[in-house]
Amino acid sequence: MSSLKLAESFVSINGEGQQAGALALFLRFTGCNLKCDWCDTAWANEKGAPFELASISRLTGIARDAIEKYDLHCVTLTGGEPLLQEGIDELILALTKLGLRVEIETNGSVDIRPFMEKCRPVFTVDYKLPSSRMERHMFTDNIPLLKEWDTLKFVCGSRQDLYRAAEVIEEYKPLCTVLLSPVFGRIEPAEIVEFMKEKRLGKARLQLQLHKLIWSPDERGV
Template sequence: MKYRVAEKFISINGEGNAAGQLAVFIRFAGCNLNCSYCDTKWANNVTGVKYNEFSEEDIFYYIKETGVENVTLTGGEPLLQEGIIQLLSLLSADGTLRVEIETNGSIELNKFINIKPRRPVFTMDYKLGSSEMETAMKTGNFELLCRQDTVKFVAGSIGDLETAKELIAKYHLTHKCQVHFSPVFGKIDMQTIVEFIKKNKMNGVRLQPQIHKIIWHPDMRGV
C-alpha cells in the first residue's frame, strides 16, 4: 500500500493532550472538507500539492529512525488514506509508539477504535458554524471517545462558543474525553474565550491556542 505524504518532520505538538511534547509528524495529502479558516489548504487538494508516495514500512522505518515516540498523523485528513488501517496496525504493533490522529470530525471512527494492541489517540475537531462545514460533522463519534481522546472546538465567534457549549452539555463530553477550545487564528480574542468559560462555569474545558503559531510564523510549514 502506498500513502500520499505531503511532508514529514519533527517538532512539538501544537495542540491536543500532548501539546508541547516532542513529536514526529506525518502529514497526508487530501481532505474532504474546505473549512473557511483552514491553515493547510496547500495539502488538501491531491491534484495540486506535491507529495511523495510511501509504503507503511517506509513510514514506520522513518518514524523509528527519528527516535521520537509521539507520532502525529495529520493532514489534510489522514483517515481518508486508502489502507490507513494497515499503517495504524503496524504502528500499534511496535508497542513503544503513542500514535495520535488529528481528524476533522467528518469521518466515522468506529473502524479505527479496535486497533490492537494499542488503539490510536484521536484529536477530533468539531467544525462549528464559522468553518462553513458543520453539516459534515458525525456526532456519533462522540460516543466512541474516551479519556485519552480530545474534542477540539475551533471557535471564531461567540456563536461558535454557544454551539460548543450546547454540544458539550448534550453529549456529556467533559465526562468522556478531553475538551479544548481553540481560537481561529486572528478571528477571536483569547480573552473572549476565557470570559465565556468563566461566565458559563465550564469545568473541564481547556483553552488551547495552537502553540506552533505562537512560536513560528503562522504560515510556516514543517513545524
C-alpha cells in the same frame, strides 16, 4: 502493501492537544473531504497538492529514524484528513508495534469505529463550528466513543461558535478532554476565557496553538 499520500514528515513539538509541548513525529497526508473557511493547511488539501506515495515500510522507517535521533514516543497522523488514506489502519498498527503513541487528528466527519478494530489509536476529533461552514458534515456518533485519553476540539472563530460549542458540550457531555481553540487572528483568547467562566465550562480547556506562537503562523514543517 498499501501506499499513502505523504505530503510532509517532520519532528517538532505538538502544538495542541493533550501532548502539547512534547516532541512528536508528524506525518501529514494530502486530501480532505471538507473545505473549512479558516483552514491553515489548505495547501495539502487542494487537487494537485504535492505528495510522495509512501509505503508502510517507508513510513515506519521514518518513524524508526525519528525514535533513534530524538528519543520521542509520539507520532501524529494529520492532514488533510488522514482517515481517508487507504491503508491508514495498517500504518496505525505498524507504528504502535514500534512502541509509539499514535495520535490521529481527524476533522470529525469520518466514522472512527473502523479504525478501532485492529489497534485503537488516540483520537483528536474536531467539531466544526458555524464559522467553518462545515458543521453539517459532522459525524456526531463519534463523540460517545471518545475516552479520557482522547480529545474533542472546537476551533472557535466567533462568539456564535462559542455558543454552539457550549450547546454541543451540554448535549453530549463528552468523557474525553474538551479543548476550545481560537482561530488565529479572528478571536482573542481572553474572550474565550471569559466565555468559559460565563457558561461554567469548568471541564473544558483553552488551547493555544503553540507552534503559531513560536514560529510564523504560515511556517510549514514546525
